[in-house]
């Protein structure tokens with residue numbers, strides 16, 4: 001589904017991703033962990049098509065297409081979804097109008113008829129219930145005045161509405177209390193399917209108790225320096241990142 | 254040696270006044286006209302607004318009587334009477350004013366304004382050579398059912414239109430007027446319209462001004478509003494199109510508990526230039542003013558906002574709010590914004606804020622990351638930006654009319 005080869009990317013002349021490799025097959029859940037500043041959000045942004053980042057090397061194919069050639073909206077329409085680490089507040093734009101436009105674009109791209117107003121509302125009801133998002137929030141401006149937890153749930157709600165084939169969740173768990181974490185995880189798990197893959201970026205093992213990954217990778221200094229299964233997450237939880245840093249330093253030496 | 258005689262822009266205007274000396278005028282305005290210089294960028298109030306091009310044209314009074322089809326300038330669904338001014342001339346034949354209960358309209362009333370201090374050349378010019386005189390009286394204690402829609406149309410090349418409109422809103426009356434400025438074709442025109450409104454005690458007066466002329470137009474509005482105690486005045490200045498627009502809006506309060514609401518949007522593009530100069534003069538205690546102007550500037554457009562608020566020493570318990578926000582949609586667009594608050598009373602609540610920025614790139618990316626194309630993402634954000642001003646237009650028909658014009662201009666989403 002997604003193949004990343006030797007990906008290098010920089011921002012403002014500063015190289016952040018330094019030859020990153022990753023292969024994701026349909027239905028798989030990959031967790032990416034790593035210390036702050038190692039490039040996790042950069043990877044997410046580059047995959048989603050943020051133009052501030054310059055890709056200086058490597059390739060990314062998504063469903064046999066060159067992902068890096070597509071503008072951001074095209075990637076979204078092709079089924080890529082990014083749940084933002086910091087969802088943006090957009091005053092004056094109602095969540096509903098925004099979602100209607102987004103769902104409309106994605107359905108059009110898939111060659112589907114636009115949803116009737118009634119069916120759209122039904123879908124909103126169903127999917128917002130999935131993350132226990134207050135129906136009122138759907139009528140407010142996008143993320144404006146939302147609590148941290150509400151913003152994250154709104155991301156998952158949007159994901160449920162847009163039904164992507166590959167979802168990248170960037171620290172969706174950060175800032176969530178244990179109840180919100182459970183709600184968000186259950187929302188994600190409800191969307192798991194043999195066709196849909198996930199990249200779960202997180203700092204904490206605890207999310208992976210709820211969303212059990214098939215693979216765990218450690219991203220450090222712009223590279224994946226270690227890969228394993230869910231046991232690796234447990235080990236990181238126990239031992240921290242210092243041993244990884246040392247291993248990397250030795251390998252580099 | 255041969256003496257060279259240069260005919261200046263001012264000379265041309267003075268000659269025009271001389272040539273049409275029989276037209277209605279304010280004597281004092283004619284007297285000061287020759288002493289005033291054409292506005293130029295060395296004058297504080299004209300620093301960012303050039304008038305030089307106005308002087309290069311050979312303006313004249315309307316020479317023929319054209320019969321434009323005004324049906325396309327009416328606001329669909331609006332219950333309104335309309336007063337039509339073509340090329341600066343009142344056109345009874347094109348107007349529809351029958352059964353206008355509570356309002357009387359005169360076109361021959363003399364202008365009684367000899368005490369007025371003219372601030373600049375165009376203001377004096379507007380009173381020195383009046384092409385159409387309209388006096389509107391709104392009866393006291395009446396709520397006017399129909400809106401009165403004043404339509405200014407220009408059709409002729411290089412026509413100078415100088416209507417002089419005075420409105421007296423009687424005690425405890427309530428009325429809602431619309432004023433629109435339109436043009437047919439790409440001819441050049443200069444409309445220099447004077448408006449005086451007296452809002453009497455406890456009266457309520459609303460004016461929705463819709464400016465949508467073409468690129469070769471110069472539009473100067475000189476508005477002076479006086480609001481008496483317990484009176485309420487609301488103006489929405491919606492500048493949708495036009496090559497050069499200068500709105501001078503001067504509001505003063507004459508009694509306590511009066512209120513003024515000034516809202517505006519301007520959306521210049523190409524090489525258009527739009528300037529809003531507002532002045533709210535709090536001379537008495539316990540009055541409120543709320544000002545909100547927003548601009549979206551594209552291409553090489555330039556914009557000016559200057560908002561003066563005076564709170565005089567005895568104007569205690571004044572509430573005066575002002576906000577001006579701008580988005581530059583292109584790197585070549587420019588905005589000059591300046592709030593000027595002068596507060597001489599101590600027990601007041603005043604605030605102001607101005608911002609000028611680009612469309613929020615983070616928001617743009619967020620929308621695109623959800624599948625919205627560049628254009629629709631931009632339009633969603635620009636719509637959101639001006640929607641709070643559009644919401645101030647209370648009448649649905651008028652708001653929908655403005656929105657439909659903005660959709661045509663591809664600034665709003667349908």
Ligand SMILES: Nc1ncnc2c1ncn2[C@@H]1O[C@H](COP(=O)(O)OP(=O)(O)O)[C@@H](O)[C@H]1O
Pocket residue numbers: 011012014016034035036037038039040041042043
């Ligand atoms: N806009 C930016 N300009 C300059 N440096 C940036 C920018 N965004 C991120 N960085 C730098 O890139 C590195 C990786 O950041 P990020 O991808 O956010 O890490 P992570 O998500 O793993 O915490 C950090 O050193 C950060 O300071």
Ligand SMILES: [Mg+2]
Pocket residue numbers: 040041042085170171
């Ligand atoms: Mg991050």
